[in-house]
Structure formats: structure tokens, C-alpha cells
Amino acid sequence: MNPFTYTRADNAATAVHEIAAGGQAKFIAGGTNLIDLMKMNVEKPNRLIDLNHLDLQTIQPTPDGGLRIGALVSNPNVAYDEQVEPPLSAPLPGDPRGSLERSFGTWRRPGGTCCCTRCAYFYDTATPCNKREPGSGCPAVQGLNRMHAILGTSEHCIAVHPSDMCVALAALEAVVRVTGPGGDRQIPIAEFHRLPADTPQFDSTLQANELITAVDLPRTALPTTRGISSFGIGNRSHSRWCRWRPPWSWTVTRSKRRACTRWGGSTNRGAILRPRLCSRGRHPPATISAGCRSDPS
Amino acid sequence: MLVNGTRINSCLTLAIMKDGQDVTTIEGLAEGSQLHALQQAFIEQDAFQCGYCTPGQICSGVGLIREGRARTEDEIRELHERKSLPLCAYPNIVAAIEQAMHAAESEVRR
Numbered sequence: 001m002n003p004f005t006y007t008r009a010d011n012a013a014t015a016v017h018e019i020a021a022g023g024q025a026k027f028i029a030g031g032t033n034l035i036d037l038m039k040m041n042v043e044k045p046n047r048l049i050d051l052n053h054l055d056l057q058t059i060q061p062t063p064d065g066g067l068r069i070g071a072l073v074s075n076p077n078v079a080y081d082e083q084v085e086p087p088l089s090a091p092l093p094g095d096p097r098g099s100l101e102r103s104f105g106t107w108r109r110p111g112g113t114c115c116c117t118r119c120a121y122f123y124d125t126a127t128p129c130n131k132r133e134p135g136s137g138c139p140a141v142q143g144l145n146r147m148h149a150i151l152g153t154s155e156h157c158i159a160v161h162p163s164d165m166c167v168a169l170a171a172l173e174a175v176v177r178v179t180g181p182g183g184d185r186q187i188p189i190a191e192f193h194r195l196p197a198d199t200p201q202f203d204s205t206l207q208a209n210e211l212i213t214a215v216d217l218p219r220t221a222l223p224t225t226r227g228i229s230s231f232g233i234g235n236r237s238h239s240r241w242c243r244w245r246p247p248w249s250w251t252v253t254r255s256k257r258r259a260c261t262r263w264g265g266s267t268n269r270g271a272i273l274r275p276r277l278c279s280r281g282r283h284p285p286a287t288i289s290a291g292c293r294s295d296p297s
Numbered sequence: 298m299l300v301n302g303t304r305i306n307s308c309l310t311l312a313i314m315k316d317g318q319d320v321t322t323i324e325g326l327a328e329g330s331q332l333h334a335l336q337q338a339f340i341e342q343d344a345f346q347c348g349y350c351t352p353g354q355i356c357s358g359v360g361l362i363r364e365g366r367a368r369t370e371d372e373i374r375e376l377h378e379r380k381s382l383p384l385c386a387y388p389n390i391v392a393a394i395e396q397a398m399h400a401a402e403s404e405v406r407r
Contacts, residue, residue, distance in 0.1 A: 006311070006313050006314075028311075028314070030309075030310075031309055031310050031311065031314065032306065032309045035308075035309045035310065035311065036309060048311075050314055052314065076364075080364075080366065
């Protein structure tokens with residue numbers, strides 16, 4: 001059993017101070033990823049710092065006409081907010097949330113941004129894993145890897161990032177706002193996640209003891225004539241994000257199923273760009289040929 | 298379960314994190330011997346098999362109805378929190394939620 005202490009932080013400064021105090025401390029908000037990992041003994045913090053009482057629970061317009069989604073706004077509240085999904089003339093089939101996020105109604109936006117891979121070897125502490133224990137090896141490379149990444153991998157790790165929403169955030173060019181011992185900064189979502197390379201133990205470019213406070217959506221990300229439908233089609237000024245993966249397959253992340261489709265000119269000719277890749281990091285802006293399989297099952 | 302009326306996965310939170318909040322589990326839905334409308338609907342629609350996930354299905358359904366976003370069968374299917382189970386009872390679960398939802402609307406109109 002892994003004993004741990006629990007502390008509530010009342011503001012961001014206190015939270016940053018608490019986690020900087022040392023030890024194996026972790027922030028906890030929605031808890032849907034961290035508690036899962038604690039139960040599996042993947043994460044073994046000796047201190048938990050509860051962020052749920054921070055003043056980060058609102059969605060506000062930004063000066064440039066975009067939206068600032070507070071770090072503690074749950075996914076359902078984001079989906080239901082009238083600033084995110086304004087009233088529409090035609091009824092839409094349902095809710096746009098990705099299946100992973102919908103499965104956990106308490107999933108907070110940053111948690112979805114920071115959620116860990118669902119790789120079975122990462123979860124199984126009886127197996128080597130370069131993400132859990134750097135240098136121990138990656139059994140997934142030669143093992144059961146049907147649901148692992150096909151692009152952006154390294155010899156050290158082929159894990160996949162499980163979040164639907166992060167793909168959408170990348171297509172919408174969101175910006176992650178963080179605070180930490182060094183002050184406040186902003187990280188474009190495309191620079192937030194890391195490719196594994198030879199350091200798969202680092203999932204993101206968050207610095208030690210930094211805390212996400214909000215995610216900004218730029219003005220061009222907001223719906224114009226349509227909201228984001230349950231079929232995952234979002235309308236931007238120049239790109240559309242389509243989700244082909246059925247919503248129930250929350251444990252499965254298929255890189256070929258989620259893509260950002262960029263529409264060119266007035267003819268609506270599109271090329272599928274940036275299939276969802278390895279767990280972290282940027283996607284090379286390569287155009288995938290029409291021959292790319294898209295298994296809708 | 299429901300925390301302040303909102304459905305959450307109780308297995309992925311800590312009790313201490315909900316200190317001071319209103320928590321309702323499946324045991325708290327009935328009023329004495331009077332079953333909650335959704336519990337009654339689950340029985341009438343035969344909406345469970347082994348019953349292991351049923352408390353969660355019902356609590357999630359109560360939360361879903363309270364959210365007021367689902368209006369049609371398709372919307373119930375989309376917004377109801379599934380348990381990632383290959384469950385044959387899902388059509389009956391949807392029917393039970395629909396039944397309870399309409400009963401709640403009738404009650405409000407009355």
C-alpha cells in the first residue's frame with residue numbers, strides 16, 4: 001500500500017509552493033487519470049495537492065475574441081457552455097465530446113491535455129517500460145502493438161496519446177496557459193506534447209512544478225455557422241476536424257482514424273493532413289495519400 | 298454516484314476530495330420504500346443483466362435527466378455514460394431513461 005498525504009490548495013500560488021516543497025508530490029484535479037494510475041501502482045505519490053478549490057472554473061472571452069477555458073472546467077461544462085456551442089437553427093445529433101473524455105464526466109480540460117498513454121505495457125508494472133523506468137526497454141515494439149502509434153515513434157517508445165480532445169485542440173491551435181516558480185507563460189498546444197525520442201519519460205514540455213491554469217481557444221477556432229457535431233466535424237475558417245472513431249472505443253486510439261482535414265480554396269478539395277501520431281509532440285505537415293486506410297469499425 | 302447532483306465516476310475520485318459536498322449514491326435515490334422513478338423504470342424495462350453496473354447506470358441516468366440535454370433516444374444514447382461493457386441491456390437502459398424522463402416532464406407540467 002502506498003500511503004500519501006492530502007492537501008487542498010486555495011490558490012495557484014499556494015499550489016505551486018506546495019508542489020515545490022519536494023517529495024513525490026502530484027497535483028490532483030478531476031483525478032480520472034491519476035487515481036487510475038495510483039491504483040495500478042504506476043504512480044506512487046506521497047503527497048497529493050488538490051486543485052479543485054482554485055478559481056479556475058469559468059469560461060471567459062479573451063480580448064481577441066477567443067475563449068479562455070479555465071483549467072477546472074469539466075468536459076461536459078465545456079461542451080454545454082453556450083459560448084462554446086451557441087444555439088443553432090438545425091438540431092445536431094448530439095454531443096461532440098470524445099469518448100475518452102465523455103467516459104469521465106469529471107475530466108478536467110488540462111487533465112485531458114496531460115493524460116497518460118493507455119499502453120498496456122506502461123500500465124503493467126511487471127513489464128519493462130521506458131516511460132515508467134527509463135532504460136528498461138519497450139516490449140511494445142515487438143509485442144502486442146496493434147493500437148500503438150505508427151508515426152512519430154522512436155526505438156524507445158511507441159505509445160499513443162489517448163485524448164480525442166487534444167487532437168481537436170491542435171487543429172484549433174489552442175494555447176495552454178501555465179504558471180509556475182518562474183512565472184506565467186503560454187505554450188501553443190502543438191508544442192505542449194513531446195515525441196518520445198530518447199526521453200519517453202517526459203510527456204509534455206511542462207517544466208517542473210508548473211500548473212496549467214487555462215486553455216485559450218483563438219477567435220478563429222469558434223464555430224461560425226455550425227457547432228461541433230457528434231460526428232466530430234468542426235468548422236473553422238480554413239480547416240475541419242473530423243473524428244471517425246466510434247465513440248465507444250475509448251481505450252483504442254487509432255492514428256489513422258483521427259485527422260485534421262484542410263480544405264483548400266473554393267473547390268473544397270481537401271487533403272488529409274496530420275493523422276494522429278505518436279503519443280506526443282508535433283505532427284509533420286505531410287499530406288497523406290488517398291491510399292491511406294481508414295477503418296471505420 | 299452524484300456529487301451536488303452531477304454524475305461522476307466514484308471509483309476515480311477520493312472521498313476526502315468531496316468533503317463538504319452533497320453526495321448521493323444509489324442507496325440515496327429511493328425515498329423510504331418508494332423507488333426513484335428511474336429505478337422503477339429499470340425494473341419495468343428489464344434494464345439490467347447481472348446488475349453489477351446497474352447502480353452506476355441508474356445514477357448516471359438520474360444525472361443525465363437532471364442535465365436536461367437529452368431529448369430523444371439518440372441523444373440519450375450519445376450522452377449516457379456507458380460502462381464500456383458489451384451489454385445487451387443497453388436498449389432497455391435507454392428505454393428506461395426515456396420513460397423516467399417523460400415521467401419527470403409530466404410531473405413538472407402537472
